[in-house]
Amino acid sequence: MLITIDASDARAIYVQIMDEIKRAVVLGTVKPDDPLPSVRHLASELRVNPNTVQQAYRELERDGLVYVRRGQGTFVAPDGAGGTARERRQLAGMVATKALREAYRNGLTVEELMEAIRDAETRWSEDPNTGGAR
Amino acid sequence: MSLMIPTELSVIEPAVETAGLAKRYGRRVALDGMDMTVPQGAVYVLVGPNGAGKTTTLRILLDLVRADAGRAGVLGLDTVSAGAEVRAHCGYLPERQDAGYGWMKVQQLLDHHARFRSNWDAAYATQLVERLEVRDHTKFGKLSKGEARRVQLVMALAHRPPLLLLDEPTDGLDPVMRDEALAILSDHVADTGATLVISTHLVYEVEGLGDHLGVLKEGVLRAQLDRETLRQRLRRYTLEVAEGWEGVPEVNESIIRRTGSGREVAWTVWGEEGEVVERLKAGGATVRHVDPLTLEEAAVALLAMRENQNRIAREPAPAATQAEVR
Amino acid sequence: MESAMERAGAYHAVGFGKATAEQFRLLWMSRRPLFMMLGIVGLLALFGEPWTERPAARLFSMWPIWMLLAGPLWAFAVWHNEGPGNRLYFWSHPVSRTTHSLGRLAAGAAWLVVLYGALVLGGAAFAALDGDLAQFGAVGFTAWVALITGPLIGFLIISVLTVSSDHPIRWFLGILLGVPLTLSLVDEWLGLGPALEFLLKPLTSRDWGLAMTIVAPFLHAMARVHELFIDQGGSSTVGDGFDTQDWWLAMPLWILFWLGVVVLMARRHPDVLPRWRRSG
Numbered sequence: 004m005l006i007t008i009d010a011s012d013a014r015a016i017y018v019q020i021m022d023e024i025k026r027a028v029v030l031g032t033v034k035p036d037d038p039l040p041s042v043r044h045l046a047s048e049l050r051v052n053p054n055t056v057q058q059a060y061r062e063l064e065r066d067g068l069v070y071v072r073r074g075q076g077t078f079v080a081p082d083g084a085g086g087t088a089r090e091r092r093q094l095a096g097m098v099a100t101k102a103l104r105e106a107y108r109n110g111l112t113v114e115e116l117m118e119a120i121r122d123a124e125t126r127w128s129e130d131p132n133t134g135g136a137r
Numbered sequence: 138m139s140l141m142i143p144t145e146l147s148v149i150e151p152a153v154e155t156a157g158l159a160k161r162y163g164r165r166v167a168l169d170g171m172d173m174t175v176p177q178g179a180v181y182v183l184v185g186p187n188g189a190g191k192t193t194t195l196r197i198l199l200d201l202v203r204a205d206a207g208r209a210g211v212l213g214l215d216t217v218s219a220g221a222e223v224r225a226h227c228g229y230l231p232e233r234q235d236a237g238y239g240w241m242k243v244q245q246l247l248d249h250h251a252r253f254r255s256n257w258d259a260a261y262a263t264q265l266v267e268r269l270e271v272r273d274h275t276k277f278g279k280l281s282k283g284e285a286r287r288v289q290l291v292m293a294l295a296h297r298p299p300l301l302l303l304d305e306p307t308d309g310l311d312p313v314m315r316d317e318a319l320a321i322l323s324d325h326v327a328d329t330g331a332t333l334v335i336s337t338h339l340v341y342e343v344e345g346l347g348d349h350l351g352v353l354k355e356g357v358l359r360a361q362l363d364r365e366t367l368r369q370r371l372r373r374y375t376l377e378v379a380e381g382w383e384g385v386p387e388v389n390e391s392i393i394r395r396t397g398s399g400r401e402v403a404w405t406v407w408g409e410e411g412e413v414v415e416r417l418k419a420g421g422a423t424v425r426h427v428d429p430l431t432l433e434e435a436a437v438a439l440l441a442m443r444e445n446q447n448r449i450a451r452e453p454a455p456a457a458t459q460a461e462v463r
Numbered sequence: 464m465e466s467a468m469e470r471a472g473a474y475h476a477v478g479f480g481k482a483t484a485e486q487f488r489l490l491w492m493s494r495r496p497l498f499m500m501l502g503i504v505g506l507l508a509l510f511g512e513p514w515t516e517r518p519a520a521r522l523f524s525m526w527p528i529w530m531l532l533a534g535p536l537w538a539f540a541v542w543h544n545e546g547p548g549n550r551l552y553f554w555s556h557p558v559s560r561t562t563h564s565l566g567r568l569a570a571g572a573a574w575l576v577v578l579y580g581a582l583v584l585g586g587a588a589f590a591a592l593d594g595d596l597a598q599f600g601a602v603g604f605t606a607w608v609a610l611i612t613g614p615l616i617g618f619l620i621i622s623v624l625t626v627s628s629d630h631p632i633r634w635f636l637g638i639l640l641g642v643p644l645t646l647s648l649v650d651e652w653l654g655l656g657p658a659l660e661f662l663l664k665p666l667t668s669r670d671w672g673l674a675m676t677i678v679a680p681f682l683h684a685m686a687r688v689h690e691l692f693i694d695q696g697g698s699s700t701v702g703d704g705f706d707t708q709d710w711w712l713a714m715p716l717w718i719l720f721w722l723g724v725v726v727l728m729a730r731r732h733p734d735v736l737p738r739w740r741r742s743g
Contacts, residue, residue, distance in 0.1 A: 008345070010431060010433075015368060046324075050323055050345050052347070054326070108425065201554055222474075224476070245492060249485065249492075252481075253485065256474060298474070
């Protein structure tokens with residue numbers, strides 16, 4: 004599992020960590036009952052305050068995505084993982100919001116954005132190396 | 138809607154608390170009524186331009202400098218009457234790279250330093266020396282600035298103090314070592330639950346660590362608040378407006394910073410988002426989006442705040458504004 | 464994660480004994496005692512009395528004079544490169560400021576005593592080689608004590624300056640040159656001779672004055688040394704004016720007096736910052 008955060012991202016860091024873990028669960032890079040990195044380890048790796056990681060784990064636990072085994076750490080919940088429809092929708096929603104925000108910033112409408120996405124996809128499928136990306 | 142950026146934190150048993158600290162050097166005023174509160178376990182980022190009084194504040198906390206007026210308490214101890222006790226509980230990274238004996242080899246200096254600290258963890262010190270790639274057989278005075286600062290970081294940390302006072306901790310460090318230092322600080326918090334006070338003007342470096350912000354300018358804290366409050370109340374509103382639009386009076390006095398010009402502008406405003414958006418809309422602006430600020434952006438905005446802008450908050454607030462803050 | 468407060472009890476300030484011991488070690492690491500020792504031995508080799516036949520006497524007869532100079536000089540060396548304005552690191556240790564300053568001074572004084580002991584032992588060794596040990600031992604207890612208390616008082620006097628000023632040498636030279644000059648001018652022009660004499664009595668009194676307390680025992684000891692080693696029992700003209708009983712009273716009082724002044728100066732909180740104003 005790879006967790007990256009972006010200090011300049013508008014989302015709070017604990018939210019970014021939550022989103023990253025949700026993403027990993029949806030993608031299946033972590034399976035049910037897999038351990039999450041320890042708070043100390045993840046905080047150190049991301050150079051963030053351990054309390055922030057703690058907060059992210061706490062919120063995830065409240066959402067039922069992970070569970071805590073006393074003295075052993077935090078684990079992915081059995082029913083929280085596996086790319087269920089609900090999680091996939093959530094993830095898609097996250098990506099969409101990001102894209103929409105960027106579109107609005109550039110004065111684009113939703114229709115223009117959707118059209119551009121379809122165009123990009125066509126080009127991508129023709130040549131994945133240069134398509135889509137600028 | 139008047140500007141009410143908090144300059145006070147109410148905490149039970151703060152790790153650091155100062156009241157009315159004042160200090161002048163000759164005619165230059167370094168501190169002018171500094172009231173600072175650092176909660177237990179906080180990573181408090183003290184930001185301010187050079188000469189704002191950051192170094193003086195940290196030195197007063199260790200009783201290296203005596204304030205002309207006011208008092209300071211550290212972990213419940215008075216800094217003047219219990220200076221030695223306070224220093225025993227603190228790890229201090231001084232601003233000056235020459236704090237230490239230049240004629241000693243690094244290892245000798247660490248040994249000497251250790252003998253004064255009851256909780257010195259030699260194994261941990263060795264580990265830090267390795268992580269920070271400190272050459273321990275070189276004379277301290279022969280080290281480059283970055284190397285000397287790394288040695289000082291070991292000296293500040295190896296007794297695992299409950300309070301760390303770091304004066305420009307990344308100053309002089311190369312990018313790799315800066316990154317390592319931040320990881321070490323994160324570990325320190327995780328292992329000890331220590332309180333950190335980090336003085337810096339490079340806030341982006343401690344973006345991930347900081348959870349409290351103190352904005353010090355001209356010897357006074359212009360703002361002091363926790364990060365969540367900052368996220369909630371200080372936001373950037375990107376607006377589409379008519380050419381020459383003058384804004385809304387109620388919002389205008391809470392604008393911390395204006396960027397952009399003409400039809401597209403971004404205002405950094407202090408206040409409750411819903412309320413601000415409503416007023417902006419009512420005044421004829423189209424609100425494109427609203428973003429919270431990073432710690433760095435918030436620090437820059439608050440530092441750029443006009444000098445007398447937040448004075449309003451320091452005077453007895455009229456009833457109307459009081460209600461607003463709740 | 465244990466709370467910071469719970470562990471707080473494990474952090475102690477360091478007391479006088481431990482601080483002094485560490486300062487003693489620090490001075491050793493700085494090699495300053497070694498340099499002082501080499502300096503004295505060097506001076507002995509240079510200015511040892513060449514007319515003496517006996518090497519023991521040659522070595523032994525001069526070193527008390529150099530010790531007398533070494534006392535005040537050593538006080539400067541103890542704070543070498545570390546004036547109050549530059550003691551940021553020194554004071555960042557968990558030792559109370561006064562305690563720590565006095566710890567460094569005590570460590571310095573201890574080295575002075577060690578140095579003295581080494582010179583005595585060295586002298587004794589040479590004397591033994593020459594078969595003069597009995598005479599060496601006949602110097603007398605008071606003289607032995609006096610030979611170290613003089614340098615210690617000098618050390619304390621200079622320490623008043625080193626503890627409180629960034630520029631002790633300037634102060635020292637200023638006082639050394641300025642005070643006698645001013646006094647003589649005052650005496651010359653205003654004719655306040657008797658008043659001055661009264662004021663300066665603590666310095667000049669032949670019975671208990673500071674100058675006599677420091678110097679007289681040296682002259683006395685030197686005289687004894689000459690008697691024992693050089694004149695071989697002949698009479699000596701130096702060392703007059705040394706009254707053992709007066710001295711035993713004056714010496715501790717002078718030490719207490721200067722110790723008091725030093726403590727007073729060490730208690731002051733000299734604000735470290737003026738020199739670093741640029742920092743914020």
